[in-house]
Amino acid sequence: MDELVCIVCPRGCTLSAEREGDTIRVTGNGCKRGAEFARMELTAPKRTLCTTVRTTIPGVPVLPVKVSAEIPKEKIFPVMAAINAATVDRPVAMGGVVLENVLGLGVDVVAASALLDG
Template sequence: MREMTCIVCPNSCTLKVEEQREEIVVTGNKCKRGREFAAAELKHPMRTVCSTVRTVFPEAPVVPVRVSAEIPKNRIFDVMREINQTVLTVRAAGGDVVIRDVLGLGVDVIATSSMLQSFAELKGEK
């Protein structure tokens, strides 16, 4: 039996996970997402990566990004390397794809803020 903390929501349930042959038995979870988390955590733990990418715009040297869906935990630093090599040259909006299908993982790196556009508006006002 393994004990783990569910990180899906702030409840942070303490999960007790038992592998019985093919099946995984989870207790301690308040909702069904806990079971899904535990199953994934045992076989192939997944995580979100949030970071920033550089831009060419001096008023916002970096813009926040994240992966559009979770990626394997052991690929976090590989994805970070890709993120670090990217420079944003267009005024992307929140949700816009910054890196498509990063490292072939089937997820995109997307911008999480429209700050570049609001800066453009601020400039326009002047």
């Protein structure tokens, strides 16, 4: 049996997950998102990633960005390296794409701030 802490919301439920053949039985979750989290965490853990990207725009040294969907946990540092290798040289509005399909993961890196909104 595995014990996990749910990170979906600030409640932070303590979850117990037990493998029963092909299925995973989850208890301790306050809502169904907790059960989904536990199953994912034990099979293919994913995380969101929020960071900044350098810009050449005066007064805005860095722009907050995030991935458009969760990425595999082990891809966090490779995606960080890709973002840190990039430079934004024209205004990107909030939600606008900074890096498309980053590392072929099927998710984009998008602006998460209105700093460069027109």
